[in-house]
Each structure stands twice: as structure tokens, then as C-alpha cells.
Amino acid sequence: MAFREDQYYIERIKDGETSAFSELVEKHKDWVYTIVIRILRSHEEAEETAQDVFLKAYNSLKTFQGKSKFSTWLYSIAYNTAITKTRKRKLKTSDLDDEIIYNYSEDEISKSMYELSPEEQQQSLRKAMNDLPEEENLLITLFYKKENSIAEISEITGMSSSNVKVKLHRIRKKLYEKLRIINKIENQEKAF
Amino acid sequence: MLNENNDILKKLIAETDLEKAPGGFTAKVMKKVRAEEKSQSLFDPGGFLSPQYWLLIGSALGIALIFIFSFDIPLLSWLIENADLRNITKILGQFLLNIQAYITQIDISTTSIAIFAGIGMLILIDRLLRKRFAFGIFSL
Numbered sequence: 453m454a455f456r457e458d459q460y461y462i463e464r465i466k467d468g469e470t471s472a473f474s475e476l477v478e479k480h481k482d483w484v485y486t487i488v489i490r491i492l493r494s495h496e497e498a499e500e501t502a503q504d505v506f507l508k509a510y511n512s513l514k515t516f517q518g519k520s521k522f523s524t525w526l527y528s529i530a531y532n533t534a535i536t537k538t539r540k541r542k543l544k545t546s547d548l549d550d551e552i553i554y555n556y557s558e559d560e561i562s563k564s565m566y567e568l569s570p571e572e573q574q575q576s577l578r579k580a581m582n583d584l585p586e587e588e589n590l591l592i593t594l595f596y597k598k599e600n601s602i603a604e605i606s607e608i609t610g611m612s613s614s615n616v617k618v619k620l621h622r623i624r625k626k627l628y629e630k631l632r633i634i635n636k637i638e639n640q641e642k643a644f
Numbered sequence: 645m646l647n648e649n650n651d652i653l654k655k656l657i658a659e660t661d662l663e664k665a666p667g668g669f670t671a672k673v674m675k676k677v678r679a680e681e682k683s684q685s686l687f688d689p690g691g692f693l694s695p696q697y698w699l700l701i702g703s704a705l706g707i708a709l710i711f712i713f714s715f716d717i718p719l720l721s722w723l724i725e726n727a728d729l730r731n732i733t734k735i736l737g738q739f740l741l742n743i744q745a746y747i748t749q750i751d752i753s754t755t756s757i758a759i760f761a762g763i764g765m766l767i768l769i770d771r772l773l774r775k776r777f778a779f780g781i782f783s784l
Contacts, residue, residue, distance in 0.1 A: 470674075470677065470678065470681060471674075473674070473677060474670050474673075474674050477669070477670045477673045477674070478670050481665040481669050481670060481673075482662045482663065482664055482665055483662065484665075485663050485664070485665040485666075485669070486662050486663040489663050490663075495666075498663075499665075499666050499669070502665060502669070503669070503672055503673050503676060506673045506676075506677075507673065507676050507677060507680060510677050510680070511680065562652045565652050565656075566652070570659075573656055574656065574659065574660065577653075577656045577657065577660065578660070581657075581660075592653075592657065593657065593660075596653065596654045596657035596658055597657050597658055597660060597662070599658075624653060627653055628653070
């Protein structure tokens with residue numbers, strides 16, 4: 453389905469055409485759902501939360517001034533709503549020692565990844581990403597999949613740009629290390 | 645800091661599938677939106693009158709309440725008791741007299757009533773101004 457610019461729908465909604473909001477929901481639902489599920493990691497909770505995100509966005513739409521992209525504004529609501537939900541339960545913390553992170557060569561891991569089939573590559577990546585803490589999983593997804601800029605990620609998460617940069621660098625390192633371990637195990641399994 | 649050239653991570657993550665929102669998601673959201681809109685139009689003063697009108701009505705009501713309950717108005721009492729009014733008006737009149745009697749009984753001063761009315765008005769004005777000039781974390 454081809455969508456128009458967000459501003460077109462926003463103007464229609466502001467003019468009282470509520471049904472135009474369904475187009476915005478349709479356009480952004482998968483990304484909002486992805487953000488929420490990356491943090492909550494539960495489909496049941498994620499659906500309810502993602503619905504709440506859109507409801508909040510609808511109710512606050514008159515205050516949206518268009519200074520940033522609508523998607524950035526919407527994702528910040530999604531991020532904050534999901535984070536608020538997880539406040540009661542402890543977020544998963546990093547379990548990888550920073551010293552270990554730097555003890556390998558990225559080229560070596562890239563090389564071993566290219567030796568895998570595309571399906572195996574995706575499988576390894578999924579495993580490695582699922583092993584990341586919720587927030588880190590989301591940051592790397594926004595950066596590489598959504599191709600959000602560091603400034604946009606900073607707006608969505610409320611972190612400073614320099615903090616986002618440092619975190620992304622560490623997450624990348626961590627992912628490479630996790631991939632290295634996963635590949636090593638898989639290669640050992642293949643050898644048997 | 646982030647070397648993106650020939651980065652296999654970038655390539656792989658870009659190729660991953662997005663999570664798909666469950667079926668009927670948009671319909672469920674719109675149902676909630678419409679329900680919310682309905683409840684807002686029922687309880688939100690802005691639903692059928694502009695804030696200015698509500699401010700005017702609120703002010704008039706506040707002044708009228710101060711006038712009725714703070715002073716002993718013989719004409720008002722005489723009108724309610726002696727005028728040939730319909731039953732419903734009599735009941736309403738009696739209700740007003742009861743409130744007036746109650747207020748007199750608790751011996752609340754005119755100044756206190758004026759203060760309460762003033763606070764009420766300020767809350768009303770605050771609410772209207774907040775709605776009109778809403779700036780919050782979401783007003784990016």
C-alpha cells in the first residue's frame with residue numbers, strides 16, 4: 453500500500469477527519485510494534501502497549517508542531533511507553549565483560565559470517581540479538597534497520613547524542629563477539 | 645567511531661524482517677480512538693461550547709453562587725415562599741433555601757466563600773489555558 457507524507461494525514465485529522473488516523477496507524481504499526489516488542493519481549497503485552505501508543509499519539513497530535521519527523525515523535529512515545537511498562541520488572545543487563553569484547557578481530561568474524569549461508573547468517577544474528585539487553589537490541593535496530601540518525605535516536609530515547617554513539621559502538625562490538633561465539637559453537641556442531 | 649563500510653552487521657540487520665503487528669490491529673486502535681473521542685465529547689467542556697463560553701458561564705455561576713449564599717436576600721426568600729410557582733420550581737426553591745440555611749448554619753464567612761469561588765475560577769482558567777497552549781514532552 454502506497455502512503456502519502458505523514459503531514460497530509462495529520463492535517464486531515466486536525467481538520468476533524470478521525471478516519472485519516474487509521475492511515476497513519478497502518479503506515480507505522482509494524483515499526484511501533486517492533487520497538488515495543490524489542491523492549492517488552494512479550495507479544496500479548498506488546499499488542500496492548502502498541503495500541504496505547506497510538507491512542508496517546510492521537511490525543512497529543514494537536515501538540516505535535518512538526519519540528520521533528522512524525523515517526524521520530526511517534527517512536528519516542530513508543531519507547532517511553534514501553535520503558536515505563538518495564539520499570540516494574542528489572543531490565544536485562546549486559547552480561548558480557550568489556551575486556552572480552554575487544555579481544556578479537558572484526559574482520560575475522562565477518563569472514564566467518566560470510567562463510568555461512570544467508571539463512572544461517574540470519575539465524576546467528578537473531579540468536580545474538582535476542583541475547584542483547586532490550587534497549588541495546590532496539591538501538592541497533594533503529595540505527596541499522598530503520599537507518600535513524602544518531603540525532604533521531606537521541607530524540608527517541610532521550611539519551612544524549614554522545615551517549616548513543618558510545619552505546620552503538622559497544623553494542624556492535626558485543627554483537628560481533630556474540631556472533632563469534634555462536635559461529636564457533638555451530639562450527640563445532642558441524643564438525644561432529 | 646562507527647565504521648559502517650562493508651559492515652556485515654549493517655547488511656544483516658537491514659535484511660531482518662520487521663515484527664508484524666497482529667491482525668486487526670488498526671481496527672482495534674481505531675475502536676479505542678473512537679471510544680475515547682466519544683467520552684471526551686461527553687465530558688470535555690470544549691466538546692460543544694468554546695472555552696471562552698465556558699469561562700463566561702463559570703464566572704457567572706461563581707458570582708451567582710456568592711450572591712445567593714453569602715447574603716440574606718429577602719426578595720429571593722419572599723419570591724420562593726409566596727409566588728405562585730409550579731411544584732418543580734418550589735422544590736428547586738426549597739432546595740436553594742436548604743442550602744442557604746445550611747451555609748448559614750456552618751457560619752462560613754463571605755470572605756471564605758469568595759476565596760473558594762476564586763480558587764475554583766483559577767482552576768477553571770488554568771484548565772482552559774493548558775488546553776489552549778499545551779506544551780509538553782510530546783510537543784516536539
